[in-house]
Amino acid sequence: MTEQSVPSAADRLLDAASRLFYTRGVPNVGINEIIARAGVARMTLYHHFPSKDALVKAVLERRRAERQASLARADQRAADPEGQLLAVFSLLKEWAETPDFRGCPLVAATVELGGQLNAARPYAQSHQDTTREYLASRARQAGLAKPEALANQLLVLLEGAAITALVQGSSESATAATAAAKSLIEAAKQH
DSSP states (O other): OOGGGSOOHHHHHHHHHHHHHHHHOGGGOOHHHHHHHHTOOHHHHHHHOSSHHHHHHHHHHHHHHHHHHHHHHHHHHOSSHHHHHHHHHHHHHHHHTSTTOOSOHHHHHHHHHOSTTOSSHHHHHHHHHHHHHHHHHHHHHTTOSSHHHHHHHHHHHHHHHHHHHHHHTSSHHHHHHHHHHHHHHHHHHOO
16 A cells, blocks of 8 residues: 555544544534544644534535536536536436435535534535536536526536435436426426
């Protein structure tokens, strides 16, 4: 095994915290459990992350980057902008069909942490802003009418489908959202 294939202590902590926060919720996971799961000493945790809040923010940043990477996968799935718009929905359907699906980790953390000084909200907002801009960009490239308005509608479909998939335990909402997205795209072609 090469040195590059062995995750660093910081990566092991982020991996453990990411899994635990996603499956059980940020408030329900303690530092001791993260340390045990990562196989590091307490001082190692505090060397990399001075508090649980700092670890939570690092996990949220990682999750934001992962969600952004899914947009890049949509680009790889289709050669044209319209196909890329719809690929976002097919990726959601595939994700919703995974056994550990709990919806968007950024939205979940935002709900779990609540309050006005919510540490998760800026990460969730950033992800939604980036997703909205991605959708608007592809709509502009496809020559669709009112690309910003369409992007807002598609974002609401995506977010709603993800939440519904979590609550219902089924990817059917992603299928329904895809059909709705196709209708919106067709209507935007005719204007």
